[in-house]
Amino acid sequence: DTAVSQTPKYLVTQMGNDKSIKCEQNLGHDTMYWYKQDSKKFLKIMFSYNNKELIINETVPNRFSPKSPDKAHLNLHINSLELGDSAVYFCASSQNPGQGYEQYFGPGTRLTVT
Amino acid sequence: TQLLEQSPQFLSIQEGENLTVYCNSSSVFSSLQWYRQEPGEGPVLLVTVVTGGEVKKLKRLTFQFGDARKDSSLHITAAQPGDTGLYLCAGGVWNTDKLIFGTGTRLQVFP
Numbered sequence: 035d036t037a038v039s040q041t042p043k044y045l046v047t048q049m050g051n052d053k054s055i056k057c058e059q060n061l062g063h064d065t066m067y068w069y070k071q072d073s074k075k076f077l078k079i080m081f082s083y084n085n086k087e088l089i090i091n092e093t094v095p096n097r098f099s100p101k102s103p104d105k106a107h108l109n110l111h112i113n114s115l116e117l118g119d120s121a122v123y124f125c126a127s128s129q130n131p132g133q134g135y136e137q138y139f140g141p142g143t144r145l146t147v148t
Numbered sequence: 149t150q151l152l153e154q155s156p157q158f159l160s161i162q163e164g165e166n167l168t169v170y171c172n173s174s175s176v177f178s179s180l181q182w183y184r185q186e187p188g189e190g191p192v193l194l195v196t197v198v199t200g201g202e203v204k205k206l207k208r209l210t211f212q213f214g215d216a217r218k219d220s221s222l223h224i225t226a227a228q229p230g231d232t233g234l235y236l237c238a239g240g241v242w243n244t245d246k247l248i249f250g251t252g253t254r255l256q257v258f259p
Contacts, residue, residue: 075252
C-alpha cells in the first residue's frame with residue numbers, strides 16, 4: 035500500500051489554465067504539507083494543514099489554494115497557471131506537528147506549464 | 149530568512165571511497181533531519197538528530213549535529229553505487245512543524 039499518493043504524476047498544461055493536484059495519505063497522520071521543488075532541486079514548503087486546519091501558509095501567490103476535505107486528503111488547486119509554476123510538487127504528511135517528526139513524502143507531481 | 153547551505157553541491161566518487169557532506173546555517177534549529185531522494189521519487193528520511201553534539205550511526209552513514217545546533221554533517225564510509233542520490237538536510241523551526249530544507253548535495257558513486 036502506498037503511504038502518501040499523489041495524482042497525477044505528470045501534468046502538462048498551457049499558461050492561463052486552472053489545474054488541481056490530489057494527495058491522499060493512509061498513515062492516519064494529522065498533518066499534511068505541500069512543497070515545491072524547483073529545477074535546482076530546492077525544496078520549499080508552501081502550506082501545512084493539521085486536521086483540516088491551515089497552519090502554515092508561506093509567501094505563495096493566492097492563485098494557489100489548498101483544500102483539505104478531511105485529514106487524509108490535501109488537494110492543491112492552481113488558478114491561471116504561469117510558466118514559473120513549472121516544478122515538481124510534493125505532498126507530505128507527519129504524525130504530529132512538532133519537532134523531529136518524520137515527514138513522509140509522496141512521489142511528486144511534475145507540472146510543466148507551456 | 150533561514151537558509152541551510154549544503155556543500156559540496158555535486159560529488160562524483162568511486163565505489164569504496166569515503167565522503168562527507170556539510171550542512172551549514174547561521175540559524176539555530178530545534179532538530180536536524182537528513183533525507184535521501186532518488187530520481188522520480190519523494191525524499192525519504194534517513195535520520196533525525198535533536199541534541200546539540202549528537203552523533204548517530206546508520207550502518208556506513210554517520211550523522212552529527214553541531215554543538216550550537218546550526219550545522220550538521222553526513223559521513224559515508226566505503227560508498228557504494230546504491231548510495232547514489234540527492235541528499236537533503238532539513239532543519240526544524242522552533243515551536244512549529246516547519247522544516248527548512250538545505251540546498252542539496254547530488255552524490256554519484258561509480259562502480
